[in-house]
Amino acid sequence: MTAHSRSKKRLAREAAEERASRMAYVGTLASGLAHEIRSPLSSIKLNLDLLREKLAAVPEAQRSEFESRLGLIAREVDGLQELLTEFLTFARPPKMQMMATDVNDLVSQVIELAMPECERKHIEIVRCFQKDLYPVALDQHQFGRGVLLNLLTNAREQLGEHGTITLRTRERQDSVEIVVEDNGGGVPEDLEERIFDLFFSTKEHGTGLGLAIARRICQEHGGDLVLENRPGHGASFIARLPKSRILEYDSGESLRSKDADGSEHEPPEPQ
Numbered sequence: 001m002t003a004h005s006r007s008k009k010r011l012a013r014e015a016a017e018e019r020a021s022r023m024a025y026v027g028t029l030a031s032g033l034a035h036e037i038r039s040p041l042s043s044i045k046l047n048l049d050l051l052r053e054k055l056a057a058v059p060e061a062q063r064s065e066f067e068s069r070l071g072l073i074a075r076e077v078d079g080l081q082e083l084l085t086e087f088l089t090f091a092r093p094p095k096m097q098m099m100a101t102d103v104n105d106l107v108s109q110v111i112e113l114a115m116p117e118c119e120r121k122h123i124e125i126v127r128c129f130q131k132d133l134y135p136v137a138l139d140q141h142q143f144g145r146g147v148l149l150n151l152l153t154n155a156r157e158q159l160g161e162h163g164t165i166t167l168r169t170r171e172r173q174d175s176v177e178i179v180v181e182d183n184g185g186g187v188p189e190d191l192e193e194r195i196f197d198l199f200f201s202t203k204e205h206g207t208g209l210g211l212a213i214a215r216r217i218c219q220e221h222g223g224d225l226v227l228e229n230r231p232g233h234g235a236s237f238i239a240r241l242p243k244s245r246i247l248e249y250d251s252g253e254s255l256r257s258k259d260a261d262g263s264e265h266e267p268p269e270p271q
């Protein structure tokens with residue numbers, strides 16, 4: 001195969017991956033929105049039923065008009081509920097493409113994406129990576145963009161025109177953690193509980209979807225996303241991923257990175 005056709009193939013594969021990750025993102029957004037619409041619709045339906053029960057109290061002259069208008073609203077609400085059910089079935093995000101991943105590599109790739117805008121805003125990015133991390137199974141596009149890039153973007157937006165974002169990686173007994181830390185003042189204490197809510201935003205043009213999606217993706221990986229807040233100083237968001245048991249029994253090449261001398265590390269004993 002020529003170098004030209006290899007690079008064409010690589011570009012096509014990257015474009016397909018990009019499309020798949022965008023679809024996954026849109027799917028998560030759409031189903032989040034559909035869930036949010038569902039509960040006010042149920043409440044409309046409930047109140048409508050209560051009003052219909054009181055029709056007998058409406059004066060005779062207006063009763064049939066009330067009845068037909070309430071009936072019309074009820075049919076529309078039923079239609080919308082059906083549409084939402086169908087839509088939720090259709091928009092379920094695609095299955096995750098899990099791959100054994102060196103988290104340090106993935107974080108570095110995402111830093112590259114965020115770097116130009118950070119440089120423009122005089123924001124420094126500091127890496128504190130634990131060497132030779134245990135590999136984790138994750139969907140690199142969903143986790144890279146939906147979690148890491150969202151957290152980096154929030155940190156940058158919080159910092160404004162200057163500041164420092166520190167990316168840490170570290171291994172715990174059962175998990176690998178990625179910490180996105182900034183020195184931008186942190187989250188006001190009374191908002192700590194709300195920032196992960198769908199559509200909660202304090203920004204003029206924010207949709208309030210970023211953290212809700214990021215947490216959902218972490219949870220779909222069997223992990224979690226938590227805030228370690230230092231009000232007045234800064235915020236750290238900790239994405240926690242479980243060490244995968246599948247990888248421990250992988251019979252292929254050792255997934256641990258190699259030392260400079262080429263010697264490999266064995267995965268640790270199952271916990």
Ligand SMILES: Nc1ncnc2c1ncn2[C@@H]1O[C@H](COP(=O)(O)OP(=O)(O)OP(=O)(O)O)[C@@H](O)[C@H]1O
Nearest residue numbers: 154158186195201202203206207208209210211235
């Ligand atoms: N690093 C941070 N420091 C302080 N507050 C933060 C930080 N990250 C998020 N927040 C708060 O959490 C809120 C919700 O964040 P989220 O990412 O869900 O939505 P958004 O950034 O406002 O909008 P979107 O991500 O959809 O553009 C933000 O509006 C902000 O108030």
Ligand SMILES: [Mg+2]
Nearest residue numbers: 150154210211
């Ligand atoms: Mg955001």
